Amino acid sequence: MSKLILTVDDSASMRMLLKASLAAQGFRVEAADDGEHGLERMHEVKPDLLITDINMPKMDGFELIEAVRSVPEFRGTPILVLSTEFSDEKKTRAREAGATGWITKPFEAAKLGAAVRRVCP
Amino acid sequence: MSDELDEIQGIFFEECAEGLAVAEQGLSAMAEGDVSSETIAGVFRAVHSIKGGSGAFGHAALLAFSHRFENVLDEVRAGRIPASGEVTQTMLGAFDILSDHVTAAQGGTEPPADAVMLEQLDAILESKGAASQASPVVAAPEPVAELDDFGFTPVAAVIDDFDPFGFEPVAVELDDFASPEPAEPAGWTVRFGPSRGALANGGEPMLVIRELEEMGAAVTAVDTGALPGLRDLDPEDSYFVWTLTLPGSVAEQDIRDCFDFVAPDSLIEIARAAAVVMVVVEEPAAEDFDGFGVFEPLPVSLPDLDLAPAEPMLTLVPAAAAPAVPAPVVQAAPAKAAPAQAEKPKAEARQGSVEVAQSIRVDLSKLDQLLNLVGELVIRGSILSDRLSPADQERVELPELSRLTRQIQDNVMSLRAQPIKQAFSRVPRMLRDLSAETGKKVVLETIGEMTEVDKGVIEKIGDPLTHMIRNAVDHGIESAEERLAAGKPAEGTIHLSAEQKGARIIVRVRDDGRGINRERVRAKAIERGIISADAPISDEEIDGLICAPGFSTAETISNISGRGVGMDVVRSNVEALGGRLEINSVPGEGTTFTMALPLTLAILDGMIVRLGDQRFVLPLANVIETVQPEPGQVQATSPSSEVIELRGQYLPVRRVGELFGMRSHRVPEDSLVIIVESETAGNVGLMVDTIDNRREVVIKSLEDNLHPIRGLGGATILGDGSIALILDIDALVAPTGGSSKYALKGMAA
Structure with missing residues (x-):
């Protein structure tokens, strides 16, 4: 069974782009459109990897990561943060929340795949 | 894939349109003095989203402009630049250019001239003063200008272009590196000691080992010296240092790439077997060459490892720490002091009140089909209730079915409704x-x-x-x-x-x-x-x-x-x-x-009235009351006009049969007067023979086939399959002359 990735992004085009890029590389992809929904989907699909945007309505990416990490079952699940820029402050914040790594938008499909395989072979 | 990308891109432009609307609304609110953090955050988010997608789809000019715009918004959002009227006006101007950029990107046309606006935006950023040194956004060179073929933005960082062959301070000393094409490059020796905490947050050092092995690496030694006794062992901690060898033909960059997601304070040594050892201290603040990287774990005491190599060592301290030339300093991999005291800026990242509703996108034609089908369902329901006796209706639970149909109808209607x-x-x-x-x-x-x-x-x-x-x-x-x-x-x-x-x-x-x-x-x-x-x-x-x-x-x-x-x-x-x-x-x-x-386009709550053998539908929304007139209550005021006296008021009365010129229609003695409300003539009484019942009807257009007929809004099919015309009350009772046709054009299902 190929690895299952949950992507959380409020932008439909970004979700579709992620899905298209990852599916083409053999991953299974589930998606959610905000942090709250993302947390629900985490419990439903129990993915091998979570990729989340930061700036989202309702529950942002940081809060989502904190919420996910507070669930014992997901303590070891790799989490990549996806954002257009990463200031030191943002990285610190993401790291403290419990993210594994980050990917800068825009991403190139191959490099996204490489990044994903690096935490989720 | 390209079709798919086109489709995704189409959705991106829809999002742009939404984002622009939100931004405009927010900026307008700001111009009117609403500089609440929610409003500003809403605008920021909108522009931020446009920027994010524009990069993904390779719209370089849009990306570049939205990036600069976003920089200003970010400063305003953070309160480092006050949202003064002047700043807001500039941002409104920037909004216009952004709209033009989106249009240009969508149409594939020449991007708008934005140099002047960019200068103004930069001026705002500069006005922030020297206190802004902390934000790299201001001084940083524009990284977005250089899109490569993939629409991928290389992120500017000193470490980005690191190349051992071009790295001058080293090249003078090292023969191997000075010769452009070493015939037989020496093999690599890699030492890898994940830091404590490397296993936290989903980190997995074994993946790195495996990836290296795929490139031909062999593990030659594992230093387990740091492994504590079982009692002190933390299963979530890492205690090993691996030594691996790789063929010299493997590019150094490929090896380095394997360590992208390794906790940065880990021990990582990559060296040509016979030459030099490089300890690469991955510095998390520097943007990674591939636009991704890993977060260092929170500070923990370093494992007691012997880091001092026997050979000359080069330490790279990348961008943020040493922006100019990496200093050849020997240093043990330090844990970057984490700002544990830093408050979590949660609130800042919260979303604003200017929100775009979360939604899925459905082709409108699909909704219309659904609406049509619901219309058919309503008609079938009417036919059933006509054909079945009340007892039979109860027996087959028709009332329940009707109630559900009604709910479906309301729901479908609401799908099309927007504020x-x-x-x-x-x-x-x-x-x-x-x-x-x-x-x-x-x-x-x-x-x-x-x-x-x-x-x-x-x-x-x-x-x-x-x-x-x-x-x-x-x-x-x-x-x-x-x-x-x-x-x-x-x-x-x-x-x-x-x-x-x-x-x-x-x-x-x-x-x-x-x-x-x-x-x-x-x-x-x-x-x-x-x-x-x-x-x-x-x-x-x-x-x-x-x-x-x-x-x-x-x-x-x-x-x-x-x-x-x-x-x-x-x-x-x-x-x-x-x-x-x-x-x-x-x-x-x-x-x-x-x-x-x-209000809605296809289904109408109607009152079915009868005139002779014809049936008409009166929109229930117009009906105020029905009156069975007493003798003398309806009086002629002239040969062509009548009024009805109702609770001391006189209202004009129109005979519907006459309005439509139904010559054969004979007005029965016990005609009813239905008092309707109109926009054009206030309250008016309409004289009809009888009332059949009240019913939802599906509006069918007459105008697809006929010219507009004054006073008629369309037609519908009743439960028994016969056709009834729908009255447009406002047009029907409007004073003659002056106004034009009032047909309910476009109301048809």
């Missing part, structure tokens, strides 16, 4: 521009912007609304001097309101200007040959003339109203929606444009 706010949102901005152009000060008051209207209606009232408001500012509102002289406040006011009234949405644009100059309108209409010089004409009819085709009272064509779109086009647009446009003007006090628009 009219969407159409109103561009008005404040437009008014500001108009004020600037004309020098007239205008205040906007908006009421009922959450009123829900069919999406099709919202899309189409934008232009009429725009034109009515332009018209109001251009022709209605006087100059400040004129207003003061007339005893009015110097600032004009435009009221924009929406409300639901029965099955119609009433949208009003009211100004407190000079009103319509009827003398001039009349003179112009005569001059244009629209009316004859001696035509008897009421004030209302004169007001209506400004919507006559080819009419324009503007002496000089201004660039505001005189855009080639007259009020006649406004009226035909409104009527094409199945709506009606009315104009009421009081000289010296102002003019009100009223658009009455259909």
